[in-house]
Amino acid sequence: MDIELMINSFPKLLNATLITLKLLSVSLILGLFIGLGFAILRMNNNKLINKFAYGYSYIFRGTPLLVQIFIIYFGLGQIEYLRTTFLWVVLKEPYWCAIIAFSLNTGAYTSEILRSAFQTIKLGYLEAGKSLGIPSKIIFTKIQIPIAIKQSLPAYGNEIILMLKGTSLASTVTLMDLTGVAKYIISTTFKPVEVFIVAGGIYLFMTFIIHNVIKYLEKKYGFQT
Amino acid sequence: MELLYFGDKGWGDELFFATLMTIAVSITAMIIGFIFAALFTPLKLSNNKFLNSIGNAYTTVIRGVPELLVIYLFFFGGSGAIMFVASIFGYNDYIEINAFLTGSFSIGIISGAYSTEVFRGALQSIDKGQFEAAKVLGFNKYIYFFKIILPQMLRLAIPNLSNVWQITLKDTSLISVTGLVEIMRQSYIAAGSTRDPLFFYSFAAVLYLMLTFLSMQLLNRLETKYSKGY
Numbered sequence: 001m002d003i004e005l006m007i008n009s010f011p012k013l014l015n016a017t018l019i020t021l022k023l024l025s026v027s028l029i030l031g032l033f034i035g036l037g038f039a040i041l042r043m044n045n046n047k048l049i050n051k052f053a054y055g056y057s058y059i060f061r062g063t064p065l066l067v068q069i070f071i072i073y074f075g076l077g078q079i080e081y082l083r084t085t086f087l088w089v090v091l092k093e094p095y096w097c098a099i100i101a102f103s104l105n106t107g108a109y110t111s112e113i114l115r116s117a118f119q120t121i122k123l124g125y126l127e128a129g130k131s132l133g134i135p136s137k138i139i140f141t142k143i144q145i146p147i148a149i150k151q152s153l154p155a156y157g158n159e160i161i162l163m164l165k166g167t168s169l170a171s172t173v174t175l176m177d178l179t180g181v182a183k184y185i186i187s188t189t190f191k192p193v194e195v196f197i198v199a200g201g202i203y204l205f206m207t208f209i210i211h212n213v214i215k216y217l218e219k220k221y222g223f224q225t
Numbered sequence: 226m227e228l229l230y231f232g233d234k235g236w237g238d239e240l241f242f243a244t245l246m247t248i249a250v251s252i253t254a255m256i257i258g259f260i261f262a263a264l265f266t267p268l269k270l271s272n273n274k275f276l277n278s279i280g281n282a283y284t285t286v287i288r289g290v291p292e293l294l295v296i297y298l299f300f301f302g303g304s305g306a307i308m309f310v311a312s313i314f315g316y317n318d319y320i321e322i323n324a325f326l327t328g329s330f331s332i333g334i335i336s337g338a339y340s341t342e343v344f345r346g347a348l349q350s351i352d353k354g355q356f357e358a359a360k361v362l363g364f365n366k367y368i369y370f371f372k373i374i375l376p377q378m379l380r381l382a383i384p385n386l387s388n389v390w391q392i393t394l395k396d397t398s399l400i401s402v403t404g405l406v407e408i409m410r411q412s413y414i415a416a417g418s419t420r421d422p423l424f425f426y427s428f429a430a431v432l433y434l435m436l437t438f439l440s441m442q443l444l445n446r447l448e449t450k451y452s453k454g455y
Contacts, residue, residue, distance in 0.1 A: 062391075062437040063430040064398035066409060071430065074416065075423035161289070168291030172402065179293050192302035200290040207289040 006194045009185050013199055016181035017206075023095075023167045023177060027102035028160060034103060035110025042115045053111065060108030065166050068105055073097040073173045098170040106163050113159060117152035118144060150221050157214030161207050178202060228419060229428070236415045236425070243411035244432055250329050250407060251394045257333025258393065262340035269345050280341070287338035292396050299331040300403045328400035336393040343389060347381035348374075380451045387444035391437055398433070408432050 041053035060068065076082055076091050090096045121144060129139040171180030182199035186192045231237040261283075268280030287295065308320050351374065359373045401409035412429040416422035 059430070059434065063433045064395040064409070066398045066401070067426055067430045067433060070409075070413075071423065071426040075426050078421065078423045165289075165291040168293040169399075171293065179291055179297075182294060183297050186297055186301050190301065190305070192298050192305070196294060196298040196302075199294060200286065203291060203294070204286065204289045 002189075002191050002194050005185075005189060005191055006198050009195060010198055012185070013178060013181055013195075013202060016176055016178045017202055019170075019176065020164075020167050020178045021206075023098060023102065023170055023175075024160075024164055027099050027106060027167075028163060030099070030103035031106030031110055031163075034107025035114055038107065038111035039114035039118060042111060043118060057108040057111050060105050061112070065101065065105050065169055066172065069098060069101040069169055069173055072101045094170075094173040094175050098167075098173055098175055102163065102166060102170075105166065106159060109159050109162070110156070113152045113155045114148055117148040117155075120151060121147050153214060153218050153221070157210065157218075160210050160214070164203070164206055164210065228415075228421065228424060236411070236419075239411050239415065240408070240428070240432070243406055243408045244436070246325075246405070247394070247397050247407040247432075247436070250325065250332065250397045250400065250405070251390070253325075253329035254332035254336055254393050254397065255390060257329060258336035258338075258340045258389070261334060261337025262344050265337070265341045266344040266348065269341060270348060284338045284341050287335055288342075292332075292335055292399050293402070295335060296328075296331045296399055296402065299327050299334075303327045303330075324400075324403050324405040328397070328403055328405045332393060332396050332400060335396060336389055339389045339392060340386065343382050343385040344378065346385070347378045350381055351377050376451075383444070383448050383451055387441065387448070390440060390444065394436060394440065395433070 038053045038056055041049050042057075044050055044053075072091070073094060076097075077088075082088055082091065090100075125143055125147065126139060129143050130136075134142075167177060168179035170177045171183060174180075176184070178199055182195050186195045189195070229235050229237045229240070231241075265280045265283050268276045269284070271277050271280070304320055304322050307322060311317075311320060355373060355377065359369045364373065397407060398409040401407060401413065404410065406414075408429050412425040416425040419425070
């Protein structure tokens, strides 16, 4: 056991954790909006729109995240037309490519979580809202969305942790996130176990925090239906 | 489409064998995962606090740490550990372990953690009366486990195990970083030599979609078979 290496690599890894957290938070926020959008589309009565939303979540949940990142980072740059548009400013940066891939991926999972949450809302709540003469727009924003958020908290907590682990793939497109720096230290020192303990410990600490925050929110906002 | 021709002209045969490799690694990893689950599920259910914490540590650590980090640990650490053991027996040459074995082993450990949770949940939701009745009727241990507990457990576990299979199948894409030629690695090679990454990575996505779709069909059939009595 090389304790000195562990102590020396800790600040470097902690620094890289910032990138991991940045990737995670930005893609979760974007993913939440994408997920909400597609969940609403999934509940649309139009078959075509419904199929489109289902296809989106099926494709993103059925393929590995690595493929999605590679298509966006290596693949899209190949289209000549894209290089002339303003999109190229975004797509040539590995940071933004990773964020696009993560947001689309977590958006697909989030849309499924929210859809099932919307579908488990008891009809009585909506009927009560309607009979009180509340406009359907307000029923949606003030009744359906808050209940859906509360019901989807446990599943969404899992999704946050999965996404935290997913951000490690950013290291495959040259980003130096926690896993990227860990791999760099391992390949220069050939001490995988020590680095694994430190980097793994940081990841475990983050999962621990996320787990407890979600538990707290569940307790605070949860109710019996 | 020319890019997909079989033979020297295209990448069709290479991608076909790469797909077979992905399937082989997934199945091997799943089996290794079952072995780990068989070892750790009893620990998680045990009343002994020490054994219990070993079981919990396994599932918590593996499920809380990115798959890629676990793969790096075994990829860089695996041959070192084996060389260390070999050096005790007086063998000092460089040993390189097979990429297939490291890959399936590291994915297997990950999928084992998920399987452990599935088996634990399934065992816990079997009615207590079933265990007691089997004991009271004096069945021997073999019948007790294989004829009474296991069939009931499988019925509850199979829907969740098919989720674990999906996760495992998608995780195998990560071992492309160790150089094992599966779908992802082969697409990387093909994309590099033809300068057509968009086509090859999209094709890889299609291959993965096909694999997940087909395996879901098979697993759904298995699910109906095991829940026949209900």
